[in-house]
Amino acid sequence: MTTDYDVLIIGSGASGGMAAHTLTKLGVSCLMLDAGPLLDFDRDKSLKAVYDLPYRGFGEPGRFPHVTQASEFDANLWADEKQNPYTYDPKDPYYWVRIRMIGGKTLRWGRASWRLSDFEFKGKDHDGQGDNWPVSLKDLSPYYDRAEPMFRVSGRKEGWPQLPDGIFLADESRDSLSVQRFLDSARKMQVPTTKQRRSTGSLASSVNLLLPDALVTGKLKIVPNAIVREISVDKDTGRANGAHFVDRLSKRDFFAPAKAVVVGASCLESTRLLLNSKSRQHPNGLANSSGVLGHYLFDQFYVKNVVTAIVPEARGGKAPRNLMGGGGYIPRFRNLADREKNFVRGYAYDFGSGGTPSAKYIPLYGEALLKELAELQNTAFSLTTMGETLPRFEHHVRINPNVKDEWGIPSLHITQRYTDNEYAMAKDSMNVAEELCKGAGFEVLSKHFEMVPPGESIHELGTCRMGANPKTSVLNGFNQTHDIRNLFVMDGSSFVSGGSQNPTLTILALSMRASEYLAEGMRKGEI
Amino acid sequence: MKRRLAIQSLLGLPGISALPMLAQQAPTDKTKPPSTEKLPPELKPAPIDEFPKLAVIRPDAVVAGETNFLSASQSETLRHLAGLLVPASGGRAGATEAGAPEFLDFLIGRSPAPRQKLYRAGLDKLEGDARHRYSKSFSSLTAAEADSLLAALHQPWSQQGPADELGRFLEAAKEDMLRATMNSREFLASGGQRRASGLGTYWHALD
Numbered sequence: 057m058t059t060d061y062d063v064l065i066i067g068s069g070a071s072g073g074m075a076a077h078t079l080t081k082l083g084v085s086c087l088m089l090d091a092g093p094l095l096d097f098d099r100d101k102s103l104k105a106v107y108d109l110p111y112r113g114f115g116e117p118g119r120f121p122h123v124t125q126a127s128e129f130d131a132n133l134w135a136d137e138k139q140n141p142y143t144y145d146p147k148d149p150y151y152w153v154r155i156r157m158i159g160g161k162t163l164r165w166g167r168a169s170w171r172l173s174d175f176e177f178k179g180k181d182h183d184g185q186g187d188n189w190p191v192s193l194k195d196l197s198p199y200y201d202r203a204e205p206m207f208r209v210s211g212r213k214e215g216w217p218q219l220p221d222g223i224f225l226a227d228e229s230r231d232s233l234s235v236q237r238f239l240d241s242a243r244k245m246q247v248p249t250t251k252q253r254r255s256t257g258s259l260a261s262s263v264n265l266l267l268p269d270a271l272v273t274g275k276l277k278i279v280p281n282a283i284v285r286e287i288s289v290d291k292d293t294g295r296a297n298g299a300h301f302v303d304r305l306s307k308r309d310f311f312a313p314a315k316a317v318v319v320g321a322s323c324l325e326s327t328r329l330l331l332n333s334k335s336r337q338h339p340n341g342l343a344n345s346s347g348v349l350g351h352y353l354f355d356q357f358y359v360k361n362v363v364t365a366i367v368p369e370a371r372g373g374k375a376p377r378n379l380m381g382g383g384g385y386i387p388r389f390r391n392l393a394d395r396e397k398n399f400v401r402g403y404a405y406d407f408g409s410g411g412t413p414s415a416k417y418i419p420l421y422g423e424a425l426l427k428e429l430a431e432l433q434n435t436a437f438s439l440t441t442m443g444e445t446l447p448r449f450e451h452h453v454r455i456n457p458n459v460k461d462e463w464g465i466p467s468l469h470i471t472q473r474y475t476d477n478e479y480a481m482a483k484d485s486m487n488v489a490e491e492l493c494k495g496a497g498f499e500v501l502s503k504h505f506e507m508v509p510p511g512e513s514i515h516e517l518g519t520c521r522m523g524a525n526p527k528t529s530v531l532n533g534f535n536q537t538h539d540i541r542n543l544f545v546m547d548g549s550s551f552v553s554g555g556s557q558n559p560t561l562t563i564l565a566l567s568m569r570a571s572e573y574l575a576e577g578m579r580k581g582e583i
Numbered sequence: 584m585k586r587r588l589a590i591q592s593l594l595g596l597p598g599i600s601a602l603p604m605l606a607q608q609a610p611t612d613k614t615k616p617p618s619t620e621k622l623p624p625e626l627k628p629a630p631i632d633e634f635p636k637l638a639v640i641r642p643d644a645v646v647a648g649e650t651n652f653l654s655a656s657q658s659e660t661l662r663h664l665a666g667l668l669v670p671a672s673g674g675r676a677g678a679t680e681a682g683a684p685e686f687l688d689f690l691i692g693r694s695p696a697p698r699q700k701l702y703r704a705g706l707d708k709l710e711g712d713a714r715h716r717y718s719k720s721f722s723s724l725t726a727a728e729a730d731s732l733l734a735a736l737h738q739p740w741s742q743q744g745p746a747d748e749l750g751r752f753l754e755a756a757k758e759d760m761l762r763a764t765m766n767s768r769e770f771l772a773s774g775g776q777r778r779a780s781g782l783g784t785y786w787h788a789l790d
């Protein structure tokens with residue numbers, strides 16, 4: 057039995073989930089295909105002791121060479137790297153982190169939710185670097201205003217131009233004494249600080265915040281285990297008319313027809329799908345007349361624990377109850393007014409108080425180490441840097457026809473490396489973090505500026521970039537492909553730049569805006 | 584078996600003629616099951632619609648794992664190193680009591696080749712250094728003698744890590760040994776509680 061749906065949505069994570077939520081509320085019927093299964097939150101999890109796991113919490117060796125976030129407890133949630141291979145030049149490793157399940161990566165995300173500002177949307181106007189987006193903060197603000205309450209984002213308003221305020225559940229929590237000392241140190245160095253802005257609740261995913269409402273409209277059907285291999289185009293009209301997919305379990309092939317197609321399979325999977333959707337009319341992949349599809353891959357670079365310090369007064373369990381705990385965020389503060397450093401753009405930090413520093417930072421072993429670890433319990437204060445990565449044409453993905461996934465679909469070859477600008481920023485961030493900690497009277501235990509490999513921040517962006525000019529971009533400002541009017545790409549691949557803010561709130565806002573545009577276009581018969 | 588035999592031997596007794604009927608009862612039968620109240624507790628048949636959950640245990644909680652990755656000499660070196668890196672302390676199990684060296688033999692034996700090489704070469708180097716400097720096996724060194732070979736563990740942490748292979752091995756072994764110990768049943772049961780007794784939410788494999 058075949059039903060014709062108005063819109064086919066590929067992917068059920070942040071972007072696909074928001075598309076379904078928005079479109080169905082506007083009366084548009086949608087079929088959603090997702091490559092992965094549906095989690096059953098009652099059946100699929102249980103409480104276990106770490107010593108009851110086969111590998112004592114180390115995880116099966118070699119199972120996830122690129123997913124440093126995977127633990128033995130949650131290993132079954134991450135996309136299997138053998139079934140879903142990809143390649144890179146061994147000199148430039150790329151860590152591609154995927155979740156293939158209904159809900160996508162929103163099942164495990166850290167929930168940090170920041171708006172981008174016109175320092176990103178109109179970055180070129182500010183410093184001449186890169187390209188402007190075809191949208192501004194003003195265009196996106198009404199959508200951020202709606203996405204934040206939906207995702208129950210908590211935070212504190214600050215009135216900063218580089219980190220626009222939003223509609224928050226007010227975070228009025230008191231800071232611990234160690235955090236207060238750190239904030240004072242930052243104030244003296246004129247470094248701004250704020251509370252985290254995070255989506256709250258015991259689950260903050262597309263599966264509980266977006267898809268249930270969409271299903272209630274009766275306008276959405278969700279098919280799990282449906283791996284889309286190709287988007288098809290009507291030869292006569294040039295319009296997208298559906299997608300070919302394979303059932304993950306039976307490997308049976310299907311075709312899903314639709315009047316319009318929304319791709320939200322996450323940045324690199326969406327790009328792979330478009331590149332794999334080749335035909336005589338589209339020899340370089342779909343929506344790629346510009347030749348930039350797959351190019352300008354970027355993310356945010358991370359220096360995890362750029363500085364780890366200890367709060368000396370907390371040694372030996374002597375901390376008063378309100379000394380340790382809590383944390384916060386430092387937004388970009390570099391290059392806002394003038395070019396002030398040997399790099400362009402800037403970086404942010406997460407900081408946190410509490411916990412025991414890793415044993416690797418303590419140059420002891422045996423009884424002495426155990427004593428020192430006991431002494432240092434709940435004394436740690438650490439910062440992680442998240443910095444802007446510049447999009448570059450040469451950082452790209454292409455299809456590797458020689459390596460196919462379990463379902464015979466050609467995989468990606470990924471090329472991205474960090475360059476001098478990122479290295480200079482990482483080093484600066486280490487020095488500033490050290491000064492901030494010393495200013496607070498903390499003992500610095502370790503400092504470094506080694507960035508994690510590209511991809512590991514799980515903020516891959518840019519490979520279907522937006523732009524006003526169809527010759528130099530894939531999408532217009534409404535996430536609509538320049539080449540095919542009824543084909544939209546609504547995830548992070550549409551970003552033109554990313555700042556140092558985590559991207560998901562912006563993905564949600566973009567997807568909501570693009571979906572309203574699509575629904576309106578369909579209503580008027582223009583799409 | 585014991586339970587069934589015991590139940591059968593009671594069939595002649597007054598008041599329990601209902602037992603054979605119980606056996607014929609279909610699970611959907613809504614009639615009131617006959618009373619078994621008078622039976623001693625160990626002879627009471629299980630409720631007819633109960634799906635029991637039996638307590639089971641992992642093998643390494645009851646028996647030792649076989650070691651078959653490292654050579655006999657490497658194993659001996661690792662065992663001695665384990666006692667030095669994470670000794671039993673303050674009533675808590677150490678690496679030896681936690682079976683950490685045997686567990687690491689298994690874990691490293693399953694690990695990618697570079698990790699295996701790091702361990703094998705590191706253990707051989709320790710043994711070679713011990714023979715060269717003290718003319719005896721690493722496993723017979725006193726703590727003070729061994730300390731002179733473990734100098735890398737007294738170096739402050741750096742971004743680049745230790746320059747030599749022995750240093751890199753010792754850094755890895757220190758972390759692995761600590762983790763294998765602290766995540767063990769023995770350590771957690773001996774009061775060395777870490778993160779709510781090591782409990783976590785485990786996600787089962789999906790179809």
Ligand SMILES: Cc1cc2nc3c(=O)[nH]c(=O)nc-3n(C[C@H](O)[C@H](O)[C@H](O)COP(=O)(O)OP(=O)(O)OC[C@H]3O[C@@H](n4cnc5c(N)ncnc54)[C@H](O)[C@@H]3O)c2cc1C
Nearest residue numbers: 067069070071091156160161166167168284322547558560
């Ligand atoms: C551990 C972790 C922490 C994170 N922390 C943060 C954070 O704090 N803040 C933040 O902003 N972001 C964070 N992120 C990133 C965030 O999760 C992503 O930005 C967001 O989920 C992206 O949404 P998406 O719709 O593009 O992709 P996803 O959420 O990944 O969804 C894509 C979906 O598409 C499906 N799919 C893929 N290929 C196909 C195909 N061929 N056919 C059909 N379906 C397909 C997948 O199964 C998946 O369900 C984090 C991610 C992780 C994993």
